[in-house]
Amino acid sequence: KKHRPHGGAGAQALASLFPPGLHSIYGECRRLYPDQLNPLQVTAIVKYWLGGPDPLDYISMYRNLGNPALGIPEHWHYVSFGLSDLYGDNRVHEFTGADGPSGFGFELTFRLKREAGESAPPTWPAELMQGLARYVFQSENTFCSGDHVSWHSPLDNSESRIQHMLLTEDPQLQPVPTPFGLVSFLQIVGVCTEELQAAQQWNGQGILELLRTVPVAGGPWLITDMRRGETIFEIDPHLQQERVDKGIETDGSNLSGVSAKCAWDDLSRPPEDEDDSRSICIGTQPRRLSGKDTEQIREALKKGLEINSKSVLPPISSQRQNGMNHDWAPSRKDSLESESSAAIVPHELIRTRHLESVHLKFNQESGTLIPLCLRGRLLHGRHFTYKSITGDTAITFVSTGVEGAFATEEHPYAAHGPWLQV
Secondary structure (H helix, E strand, O other), X not given: OOOOOOOOOHHHHHHHHOOHHHHHHHHHHHHHOOOOOOOEEEEOOOEHHHOOOEOOOEEEEEEEOOEHHHOEOOEEXXXXXXXXXXXXXXXXXXXXXXXXXXXXXXXXXXXXXXXXXXXXOOOHHHHHXXXXXXXXXXXXXXXXXXXXXXXXXXXXXXXXXXXXXXXXXXXXXXXXXXXXXXXXXXXXXXXXHHHHHHHHHOOHHHHHHHHHHOHHHOOOOOOEOOOOOOOHXXXXXXXXXXXXXXXXXXXXXXXXXXXXXXXXXXXXXXXXXXXXXXXXXXXXXXXXXXXXXXXHHHHHHXXXXXXXXXXXOOOOOOOOOOOOOOOOOOEOOOOOOOOOXXXXXXXXXOOOEEOOOEEEEEOHHHXXXXXXXXXXXXXXXXXXXXXXXXXXXXXXXXXXXXXXXXXXXXXXXXXXXOEEEO
């Protein structure tokens, strides 16, 4: 724990003492917690930029009294420091100026219900936040409000039913302009498996709204209670039928794609020899996605929330959108290319291959999303993409009439390099 000067003349000392990005976020925390100027903090022993394993330099832990009149219980409020650019000297994040997002453009927060008799905040949420931050740094996928994270394990390693997460805007911390760009605060909300599945099949924002209406499941500020033993659908059985099922029927799903373990093989051609696994890289086909294709996939995955617009696999726009409401978070890289891909294939050189038969492979979780892909997306005239987490492979299912698709009713299996459309 470090003692920090504050107020009056101390403010000048603060600016020189603390990195400017850190100072800006501290300022927003001090606005909310003027009486907790020196909160308990979990600190990365070896900083990420010195080779340590933890991307978040600090996680501050505040005691929030809630608002009993509004049914908001007392809780611990955790705030991360490190997904945004704290230093501005390129040691962690590339400095891109004050106008865009700072670093990844957000920090994580978490609200955990305080148990009776608890005098200090539990520290396990800090490890959870480091785990999410590692995912963001390694994949360079950012998070957005309404996103979900399948975790498949109690968040606190207990026996709890709270085993997954949704993300939403923090209800109290406001976006902060810093010298290195804007920082928003995304709050982690712990949910049960059934709630996660409903978010996938319908949409994350819809489920967050339901959680807000059920006090024990989160209430207005979406406070996580690890002891909650019932899902919102067990607490109020009408929610599933009247809200979620109806929502899927009328809106479809706004999940336009997932990072997944997936692969596909072209079964149209005979293997060249016994050892040939009929992989997608037979012959002279490029092994990497072209820059134009990766851009198109990336844009396609960001389109999911535009529920009522005509479904389009978007053409390549020269401007990058920085909207914060995509169900599929845009990558911070300009493409989905893997690090090692030096040879980018010009789009014009890639001819569309029409295949007679294909073999699709998915891991179990990806496979369970196929009914969602059909019922929530294709039946509503939309598209759904599986993007491999290990390489450039992508599989997009399109319905008839999706503009920009190269698979058609006449040629239902079509490929550009490792990108297959069905």
